[in-house]
Amino acid sequence: MYSPFHYQISEYDCVPTAITNAISFLFHRKEIPPMVIRHIYLYCLDTVGHDSRFGLGGTSKYAVRLVGNWLNAYxxxxxxxxxxxxEKERVTMVPGAQIESCLSGGGVVLCNILLTPRDEHYLMVTAMDDEWIYCFDSYRRQSIRGMKGMVRLIDGGDGRSPNLKIRRDWVEQDQLKRFCLGPMQMRESLLIWRTS
Structure with a gap:
């Protein structure tokens, strides 16, 4: 049995939630060792905010890379x-790029996007077509305002389907705009495929 996707329980845990959702997307519940979940949360939420408080900046790209390396080895x-x-120019939704290849090969893509010019957020991308990318956004929302049809909530009724779609040409922008990949130097993404 596959598990339904989870939503964040705080303002900061988008990365560990996206990674555990990706594992749930690829594996049946009984196939997922507890050690995998343990290490995802062990490595994430590693940033240090004001007053030396851990996690207030979410998860660093170094921690995302570390989790990816650990998953490769386990x-x-x-x-x-x-x-x-x-990273950087390799994070693109253009046809034939690595992200599209991962998705067409049955993998899942964790993409860092901008929510504001200063706030970043990880989404789980499960599919794309010529116009849209289809995501599960672990940040539960009732509506999205001001996006003029570029970003739409969709009904993920079964708990394992995308709940958000973003126009492919919009997300690809290199500007500091909402629901975009943003400037090349900021871009990061983790691709995950099942190999067993």
Whole structure:
């Protein structure tokens, strides 16, 4: 049995929630070792905010890369994945790029997007077509305002379907706009495929 996707329980845990959702997307519940969930949360929420408080800046790209490397190395009979961390100009939704190849090969893509010019957020991308990318956004929303049809909430009624879609040409912008990948130097993404 596959597990339904989860929503964040705080303002800061989008990365560990996106990674655990990706594992849930790829594996049946009984195939997921507890060690995998343990290490995702062990490595994430590593930033240090004001007054030396951990996690107030969410998860760093170094921690995302570390989790990806650990997942690559961890192998069990029913659990094995390949991951690839992309940065800068390699993070693109153009046809034939690595993200599209991952999705067409049955993988899942964790993409860092902008929510404001200063706030970043990880989404789980599960599919794309010529016009849209389809995501599960772990930040529960009732509505999205001011996006003029570029970003739309969709009914993820079964708990395992996308709940958000973003126009492919919009997300690709290199400007500091909402629901965009943003400037090249800020872009990051983690690709995950099942190999067992």
């Amino acid at each position: 192998r069990r009979k029913s659990f094995s994945v390949a991951t690839q961390f992309l």
